[in-house]
Amino acid sequence: MKYAWKRSILAMTLTVTLAGCSVTSSHTEDEQVVGNDPVAAGQINTNNSGPNQAVNNNADWNGTSDSGTLEATGAVKPKPKQQEPKWDKAKPTLAGIALSLQKADVKKKLGTPTDNYSQDSESGPIDILEYKGLTIGFGSGDQGVLFIEAYAKDVVTGLNGLKVGDSEEAAVKALGKPDSQSSYLLTYKTANSLLKLDLDPDSHEILSIKLFIET
Template identity: 45%
Template structure:
């Protein structure tokens, strides 16, 4: 039986339409469960390839950090820094408040009064780094050396003088330190009872506060508090 040519064309077209579907079904059947053939998902793959991550395009690993978290961390760091600064300022203020103003009625230097005994001083300051006796005075004075200052005791074992000569030492008098300018000293202590290019002094009860000044730089070189029966 002779088949008309037009029916042959129709059969060919139908075969071409059916074959790709059969091929896809065979590929899907041959894959493990849960997987699909890449031949059936060209559009999905193209969409996935066309979609890019802005963070990946930048190439900067820091861009991958969650921005709100990053801002929160920056704010926290800034707050910690501010708290640390405030704490330091508070410590400085507290340190200044620990030192009282000079009291002529109860004069002290490095927290030591002239009425204190040797045993009381050593209880406060500990063992001296050195000690010696001054024999070139009316009465021998036993001197205890500490770091940056010294304390002298008379024959009654009472404090005869206290002297500070290093800037690292807290004088115990508010606003006064070795190496300060003479103008700062006067501002802190008020008008002196005596003032020269070499010495600034203040009278106190049975005592004298004497401050030695460098005449060239006008900087404070030493501070000495000692007993007197009358102001010198």
């Protein structure tokens, strides 16, 4: 009886020990690693947000941006700057039109006028051609152009870059010292013509520019 009780105790102890060993041995090595690491073993190296992937993404982005920049650059090309004609007292012109030029030549150069009418003067009738910001008067017969007047800011005058709306100071800088000057007028003489710049006496801005034959 005494020995039977001891064998029973030994058997129970062995059963508990074996059961503990079975529980411990039922976990694989990978599962034990997973238990100690918050990242599961099956997820290792499956995330594409590593350094190499970040570089590739950046390269793709740069490529797209560069392509867009090139397209934008190629789409808009700067227009060549038109050279402004210079004032020549020996061959005076205004807006590219010379005095004594015939009407047919003016129309060939400037196209169809916006208006055409006649005006009486002491020396006879004057035919007027109107263009945008520009008025041109013609004498009778073969006299050709008697005067040219520019009165709009967008007219290219051919006076060293000077235009309507510029200041009196700009006029003197572009054309030099005038032959006569007042608060409302600057006058430049050539061999057979006059160039007159009408000024606003208050703002000293150019209101109009006129070139005409001096008789």
